[in-house]
Amino acid sequence: MKRIYMDYSATTPVDKEVIDEMAPYFGKYFGNPSSIHSFGRDAYDAIEKSRSKIADILNADADEIIFTSGGTESDNLGIMGVAYLNKDKRKRKGNNIITSSIEHPAVLETCKYLEKQGFNIKYLPVDKYGLIRIEDLEEAISKDTFLITIMYANNEIGTIEPINEIGKIANKYDVLFHTDGVQAVCKTPIDVKKLNIDLLSISSHKIYGPKGVGALYIRKGVKIRSLTHGGGQEKGLRSSTYNTTGIVGLGKACELGKIRLKEDMSQLKYLRDELIKNTLKIELSYLNGHPIKRLVNNANFCFEAIEGESLNMMLDEKGIASATGSACSSKNLQASHVLTAIGLNPEKAHGSLRLTLGRENTERDIKYIDNVLPDVVENLRKLSPLWDR
Ligand SMILES: Cc1ncc(COP(=O)(O)O)c(C=O)c1O
Structure with a gap:
């Protein structure tokens, strides 16, 4: 895979x-x-x-x-x-x-x-x-x-x-x-x-x-x-x-x-913007963080009615290593302090996905995610009690 x-x-x-x-x-x-x-x-x-x-x-x-x-x-x-x-x-x-x-x-x-x-x-x-x-x-x-x-x-x-x-x-x-x-x-x-x-x-x-x-x-x-x-x-x-x-x-x-900074920045920014553009086509998806004042390699999304940990696991099954804002404490799953600080309610904060890019990522990777992510989100939503369509 x-x-x-x-x-x-x-x-x-x-x-x-x-x-x-x-x-x-x-x-x-x-x-x-x-x-x-x-x-x-x-x-x-x-x-x-x-x-x-x-x-x-x-x-x-x-x-x-x-x-x-x-x-x-x-x-x-x-x-x-x-x-x-x-x-x-x-x-x-x-x-x-x-x-x-x-x-x-x-x-x-x-x-x-x-x-x-x-x-x-x-x-x-x-x-x-x-x-x-x-x-x-x-x-x-x-x-x-x-x-x-x-x-x-x-x-x-x-x-x-x-x-x-x-x-x-x-x-x-x-x-x-x-x-x-x-x-x-x-x-x-x-x-x-x-x-x-x-x-x-x-x-x-x-x-x-x-x-x-x-x-x-x-x-x-x-x-x-x-x-x-x-x-x-x-x-x-x-x-x-x-x-x-x-x-x-x-x-x-x-x-x-230092030598690669300029090249890294322009490549990462290009890939990040493609990733954001594609992902925001998914119904009820949102970008977290500032649209411009943001790291060139960071894309962080929320998907309504989706639990971030499950999304991470499903993506992992498809070969995509991602992260979520939720942190598993010993007793309960706590929403990220960052996402709650920017005003997301706990449900939304639990539905976050962080994709952070690096030197080895290519346009093909972005395309692969674009092929996989909408279906994964849709399948998870079908299982979600919060999704009532
Ligand atoms: C913003 C920030 N500060 C500090 C740390 C901790 O760095 P280290 O893993 O080298 O201890 C991290 C690691 O994720 C980080 O993202």
């Missing part, structure tokens, strides 16, 4: 060139980058080259990049690192953080954790497209606010937040600005200097790099407190022996991402 992968926002395959770049660091260059002998220096050099490549895609400087184990750790380190230092040093009086209601759990759960420790978190609502309103942000800022953490682009519905305006507001009120860039990096050009971003999280496995490695951009002069205690790697901010192979892979993935 034909198999089509359309879940690139969950993870991507590792690029062949990335694998080739990583391979020598498992064996020949196995040294510990912190060792002073030549084995160590070989690995250290590779780490520093990678750091430069990551900095390069953000218009940052190499010494502003800290390696982590992935997007989740980068979010935790960025947010808690700033929060704890703020608390410890009483640099500012306040303890308020502003975030949005549609963040990834890596940010939301971190904020909830901080809330339990006495920080005040303001969760900004979003409009029907998933955009925060700049007026809401400005209104939420008080003299006690020390951090804004708002994602660059949403992982479910693909909406790209008004990062430029958020950066300006953060700058105006002298508040630090962290953004979760996990879904945006290598899918849109990012210039941390122009955008006034102080901290930005990256994950390697979303950009054709290996899993289990990521990075945090920390603007020069921004102080954070380490969450790990140990050997003092990464200027004491992230102790643990370097994941040399992973870091080399992430660096190569960024280098390729």
